[in-house]
Amino acid sequence: MSFPQWLRSNSEYYLLAAAQERIATQNGMAFSFRPRSLKDYFWRFVFVPIYRVLPDGLRRFAFYVLPGSHHRAWPAQAERPRPAQRAFPKFD
Numbered sequence: 001m002s003f004p005q006w007l008r009s010n011s012e013y014y015l016l017a018a019a020q021e022r023i024a025t026q027n028g029m030a031f032s033f034r035p036r037s038l039k040d041y042f043w044r045f046v047f048v049p050i051y052r053v054l055p056d057g058l059r060r061f062a063f064y065v066l067p068g069s070h071h072r073a074w075p076a077q078a079e080r081p082r083p084a085q086r087a088f089p090k091f092d
Contacts, residue, residue, distance in 0.1 A: 004066050014043040015051065 001009075017033050024031035035041045051059075 007066065010043060011047065011051070014048055018044065018048045 021031045021033055033044065035044055054062075
């Protein structure tokens, strides 16, 4: 796994966990995400809060700079086939 893929998968996982915890606490539900390692502490208590306060323009710039799946271009869309035009009889 390349570094950008690793970064993306870890950030998705920990941002999702933080969002689930936030929604659970807003709704009065119990949610426990106990960090088990130094990696968990870093992602949960350093990366997630910093990511949440970043301005949107800076986030977009970071996505643009880092290579990854977000750089894949959409394939060009083929033209839609149009139904054959029927000739209507002329009434003089």
